[in-house]
Amino acid sequence: MQNIKVGDAASKGRGLFASKDVTPQHTLYTTNELAIAAINTAELPNFCYRCYAGSRPSTEQWYNTGQYRDAELKVCTGCQVARFCGERCQKQAWKRYHKHECKIFAKLRPEVLPEQHDNALLADGLWSEVMNAMSHGDDLRAAGGDTWMSLMLIAKATHEYSQTKVDLATVLKLVCILKVNGLKLSTTYGDPIGVFLDPTLVKINHSCNGNVMVHRPTYTNGTGWPNRLSNDKAMLKLLPLRDIEQGEELTISYIDFTEHVTTRQKNLQKDYLFTCTCDKCNRDTVAAKEFSSTNPDLAKQQVTWREAVNKHFQLLKSPHFSVASSINALESVIAAMESQPSFSPSTDPYPRAIHELKLLHMDNHKSVGPALMCALKEHLLVGPAICASPFYPTRIVNAIYLLQILALLDDSFTPSPNRDPQLERQARSIEKKGLSRQSFKFWRLRICVDTCACLLKSGLTDLTGALEMEQMSIGINDRLTSDEMLSSWPVKQQGEEEMMKVLDLSRERWDALVKPGLESYDSRHPGA
Numbered sequence: 001m002q003n004i005k006v007g008d009a010a011s012k013g014r015g016l017f018a019s020k021d022v023t024p025q026h027t028l029y030t031t032n033e034l035a036i037a038a039i040n041t042a043e044l045p046n047f048c049y050r051c052y053a054g055s056r057p058s059t060e061q062w063y064n065t066g067q068y069r070d071a072e073l074k075v076c077t078g079c080q081v082a083r084f085c086g087e088r089c090q091k092q093a094w095k096r097y098h099k100h101e102c103k104i105f106a107k108l109r110p111e112v113l114p115e116q117h118d119n120a121l122l123a124d125g126l127w128s129e130v131m132n133a134m135s136h137g138d139d140l141r142a143a144g145g146d147t148w149m150s151l152m153l154i155a156k157a158t159h160e161y162s163q164t165k166v167d168l169a170t171v172l173k174l175v176c177i178l179k180v181n182g183l184k185l186s187t188t189y190g191d192p193i194g195v196f197l198d199p200t201l202v203k204i205n206h207s208c209n210g211n212v213m214v215h216r217p218t219y220t221n222g223t224g225w226p227n228r229l230s231n232d233k234a235m236l237k238l239l240p241l242r243d244i245e246q247g248e249e250l251t252i253s254y255i256d257f258t259e260h261v262t263t264r265q266k267n268l269q270k271d272y273l274f275t276c277t278c279d280k281c282n283r284d285t286v287a288a289k290e291f292s293s294t295n296p297d298l299a300k301q302q303v304t305w306r307e308a309v310n311k312h313f314q315l316l317k318s319p320h321f322s323v324a325s326s327i328n329a330l331e332s333v334i335a336a337m338e339s340q341p342s343f344s345p346s347t348d349p350y351p352r353a354i355h356e357l358k359l360l361h362m363d364n365h366k367s368v369g370p371a372l373m374c375a376l377k378e379h380l381l382v383g384p385a386i387c388a389s390p391f392y393p394t395r396i397v398n399a400i401y402l403l404q405i406l407a408l409l410d411d412s413f414t415p416s417p418n419r420d421p422q423l424e425r426q427a428r429s430i431e432k433k434g435l436s437r438q439s440f441k442f443w444r445l446r447i448c449v450d451t452c453a454c455l456l457k458s459g460l461t462d463l464t465g466a467l468e469m470e471q472m473s474i475g476i477n478d479r480l481t482s483d484e485m486l487s488s489w490p491v492k493q494q495g496e497e498e499m500m501k502v503l504d505l506s507r508e509r510w511d512a513l514v515k516p517g518l519e520s521y522d523s524r525h526p527g528a
């Protein structure tokens with residue numbers, strides 16, 4: 001299933017190219033094994049040290065247990081650091097790498113450097129491929145500063161504690177290679193849990209408007225996880241976001257492409273040592289210059305909003321973090337941005353603020369109502385504005401979450417002895433805000449049908465199981481029924497009016513920001 005080839009990407013060095021015409025349904029590249037991977041120290045207790053399973057279960061499970069994990073991981077009795085989802089993963093990890101590091105981990109615990117987990121023994125061919133990747137060692141050394149200091153420290157610590165026979169200069173080069181070529185190891189739901197390096201993907205270049213995406217399927221090693229829903233055994237997949245022609249260069253975004261162009265440029269220069277000249281950067285640079293000369297006050301205001309959201313991210317990792325004050329800070333940035341007549345949901349930091357606020361409300365366990373408001377804004381306003389491709393995995397994953405939240409609230413209306421009064425109160429309060437039960441069901445159906453349609457045309461096959469469960473709970477059996485159900489639905493107009501009200505959007509704003517997305521939806525479902 002490898003539909004890629006390595007080629008010359010001019011001033012960027014090598015690059016990856018499509019070796020045939022592909023659609024979003026094709027997988028361009030897949031691997032069942034990560035050559036090098038490291039789970040962040042803080043996440044080690046939460047993820048299997050072999051297959052990285054541990055991503056979030058359904059929202060319902062999360063609501064009922066307050067936990068994102070769907071099974072207990074067993075800790076390695078030797079080091080008390082690595083955890084495994086089952087015996088199979090533990091045995092495989094031991095054979096492949098853990099026997100070389102278990103004692104070192106035991107000695108270092110609890111301060112295990114994440115980079116210490118990288119000493120999977122690489123076969124000769126793989127080792128030379130990895131060592132051939134760009135390291136930018138000389139540039140990093142010349143730039144000096146904190147970055148170079150921390151790379152040196154990591155290299156020295158790794159060299160000393162691993163008792164490797166490889167010399168310090170080589171370890172330092174490897175650490176630089178990891179910095180420049182390492183990609184974010186994330187859950188299927190996009191939460192970062194570490195870093196990985198793949199000998200093929202080290203050749204992929206960056207664009208802030210990338211045409212492909214790395215996806216980590218929900219079900220990896222198939223061990224010990226009772227609630228997994230797919231048979232997809234790939235550790236990762238490279239999926240197209242749109243149709244791509246044979247010979248076209250494949251690009252991913254190394255960074256959060258929703259951030260402001262100056263931040264993107266700064267981060268790419270600092271971490272990857274190049275100046276991005278992609279179309280999006282060129283467009284955004286011109287637009288930002290024009291904006292600060294025509295709207296200097298608002299441009300300054302936007303800087304303070306970005307600083308407020310960045311402060312939340314810094315605090316998130318610190319012991320001074322307070323959920324309540326972060327919620328307040330994010331809510332006030334969101335309200336201030338929405339109050340601008342020129343409000344655009346793709347303007348940084350709006351997408352990041354909405355997503356974070358949703359997660360904080362979800363982490364706050366019982367705040368399902370406020371989480372729903374954020375999830376709706378994310379789905380209807382932010383998603384289409386930041387990425388035109390309906391196959392963008394993050395949009396699909398967010399839609400699945402939204403559906404699960406909707407289901408949780410919708411079910412709470414139904415009389416049952418196990419009904420949760422708190423959940424019911426939140427559902428009633430949304431009803432009071434203006435979204436009737438009928439419209440609630442309409443949106444559930446509409447979002448489910450559309451997400452299924454996108455999923456079927458994408459390579460995200462591991463997610464179909466999660467959506468089938470949503471379909472079943474709504475009562476959809478097949479595509480025809482769903483389109484028929486939608487077209488005969490009496491409250492399409494009413495559903496839209498009520499959603500507008502509940503999200504506090506004027507007709508003008510709805511028409512400008514939400515309607516185009518819904519129209520492209522309608523074109524996917526002509527019968528509806």
Ligand SMILES: C[S@@+](CC[C@H](N)C(=O)[O-])C[C@H]1O[C@@H](n2cnc3c(N)ncnc32)[C@H](O)[C@@H]1O
Nearest residue numbers: 012013014134180181202203204205206272274
């Ligand atoms: C992961 S490597 C990508 C493969 C690399 N081009 C090679 O030849 O091995 C990352 C490095 O590629 C270069 N690069 C990636 N995307 C680029 C871009 N859009 N413009 C310029 N250089 C880029 C930078 O030097 C960056 O540090």
